[in-house]
Amino acid sequence: MNTPAAGHRGGRSSSPPPDESLQSASTLRVDGIDSPSSPTGKHLTVLDWDGPNDPGNPYNWSIQRKWIVTGAALVGTFLVPLNGTSITIAAQAINQEFNVHDHPNFSNSYWPITSWSLGGALFIIVFLPLMEDIGVRIGYLIFYSFFLLMIIPQALAHNFATLVVTRFLSGGCVALLANTISSIIPDIWGDDKSRSLPVSLYIVLYMTGSTLGPVMFGGVMQHIGNWRWIFYIQLIIYAAFLPFFYLLISETRGGVILKRRAKQIRKSTRGKVYTQAELDAAPLHLRLLKSMTRPAYLLGTEPVLFASTCWSAFSFGTVFLFTQSVEQVFTGLYGWEEYSTGYVQGAVVIGEVLGFLATLYGSQLYLKSAARNTESPGQPIPEARLYVSVFASFLGIVGGMFVYAWTSYPWLPWIAPAVGLAMVGFGIQVVVSAVADYITDAYAESGYAGSAVSAVAAGENAVAAFLPLAAESMYTTLGYHWASSLLGFLALLLSFAPVVFIWKGRQLRARSPFMQGDVEETKQDGGDER
Known part of the structure; x- marks a missing residue:
């Protein structure tokens, strides 16, 4: 997932236009x-x-027009990720129809979700430069239309391989659509204060859209019993919104x-x-090559980016891991049907909504930090983005994992582990938002924010693809308590990253040539900032 980074900046001219009748x-x-x-x-x-x-400059649009375009984009932010996790509540039905077998230590039924996330990791790196050429509006409509077409073979699939392949393509489209939407916000909102609410809404809607799939479509398996209707309904919804996006999304780049x-x-x-x-502009093939290699290079050479990516990717991947572990835990403890376990993931959504409120408070702390910034007076401190995330990570993700682990007893009511899920959802929302904003701020000055955020987004999708594949083995071998506890200990280790960044962030940024813009490539081409 990408976060809105620095947008375009309209320059001021020193001479009048040659023909004002042609353009302004x-x-x-x-x-x-x-x-x-x-x-x-x-x-x-x-x-x-x-x-x-x-x-004509989007920064000069009226507030009403800005919110109409932003609102339309945010609707898409919520809708398209539903395709990712909704299929998880139909795993048993799909296994039976296509003769797919889950083993005690491996869940083959998860491959359609793994391929969906892998498509996102690949597309966001390979095809992102195309958006710079074709623009936000056309790019969004093209990839949304292709995404819509990929729902059809998912609904009509005659074999398991068709699901895996078409979901790889639809997941890639969703990643590009999310990135296109994220670029709309900085394209029309010109400063940190005006962007804070749209950015927070963008991230919470993307996170809840990724989580709500099993909750929203659990009723299909409960009342209809045919997994294909998950995609029929999505096809109807996505097709109905195509004219909506066509009419309301304007070019903002x-x-x-x-x-x-x-x-x-x-x-x-x-x-x-x-x-x-x-x-x-460099030739397109050079930009494509750069877009594929630079994020990987940054990830391997920038310790701050690497640690932040691990922290955020683990948090984001937990959303997808819960699609597996919740089914195992609540089916094993309470004998629930598969579709019922989808409903309980609504607890994660509740936590994410509460996390959204915390991110708004975090934005206020960030803006207020400008008053005490001795490094760049008048500018907010980048590490101030992380203040609330420390609390959210330790109490939310770590604490929630241990609550989820040690309330998993059949003699305790189901609401007890659900509270743990909500706590983790709270932490996930705050952490993913804080990391995206922090990395954007830390690399914006040098012009490498786009590549850095792409590295984080690719890492999130990769972990979301593979982490849940270990759920079956972990929860079978270690048991409910220690499997979730293991995740809690991993979260505990990663939660020290923001503490170190807040403590030594200024020194770490000073040592990074990519944050300071001291590398030769920056001087030659200005980095990659939009």
Whole structure:
């Protein structure tokens, strides 16, 4: 999952537009430009915004229009992840129809969810640069339409392999859609204060959408009994919202808007009018190569990014692990039906909603930290993003795991382990949000926020793919108590990461060339910040 990072910044022009009847942007006359990736020659015109109040700049849209576009995007944030976990409540029915066998130490029925998460990890790294060229609106509609088409073979699948392959593709689309949505927020909200609420809503809706699948579709197996209706219903919902997104999601990427203006002027006047981004852009194949290699390189060379990714990925992966462990625990302890175990995961959602309220408080602490920042006076301290997450990680994830573990007795009411699930949900929401914001802030100055956040998002999807595969073996071999306790101890170890960052964050950032922008690549191409 990506979080909204720094958006485009509209420049201010120093000369009036050559033809105000064609566009409302300003232009700069530049002689003798010679760029390997752009047209050459004299009298080349660079197109920019028509001053700071250009109405075409998304930062200058009305508050009403901003919230309409943001609201439409947030609806999509909630809807598309439902496809990921909803299938888990039909595992037994799918196994029976396709003759798939779960073993005591391995759950083969989880492969359709593993492939879904792996698709997300791959697509977000490989195809993300395309969004820079085609724009938010077109990119969203293309991948949403393809995602919608991939629901059809999931509903009509005649074999297990079809489910695995098509869900790999749909999971990849969901990751790209989530990233597209996350870029809309910084594209139209210009400062940390105005972005705080949209960003918090984005993350909580993505998390609850990922968690609510079994809760929302448990009734299909209870009352209809045919797992294919999970996808039939999704097909109806997603198809119904296609016109909604088509009408309400506008293009928000400033560079794309300017590029289209320049293209229109070139077509109308045959003049050499280009945006600065067009002149500076590297060939697409080089950007694709960079997008695939840079996040991995950062992950292997940046200790802060590596630790943050492990912490956030474990937290996010726990959402998917619960789709397996909750079924084992509540079926084994209370004899519940498979669909009933889907309902109890609503406790995680309750915790996530409470975590959302905590993130709003955390945003206020972050903004107030600017008053005591001696490193960059007037700017919030990046590590202030982590204050609430320390409490949430130790009490929420660690404490919740141990409550979930040691209330798993048949003579205790089911609400007791459900409270543990809610505590973990609270911690997950705060941790994932805090890590995404912290990494964005820490790398934004150097321009490497995009690659750093992509590394975190890929790590989250990879752990979400593979961590639940160990659930069957853990809970069978170790038992309910010690399997969840093992997860609690892992969470305890990872929870010290934010403590170290808050304690030594300034020194750690000073030692990182990628956070400081001291690497040669930054000087040459300006990093990868949108």
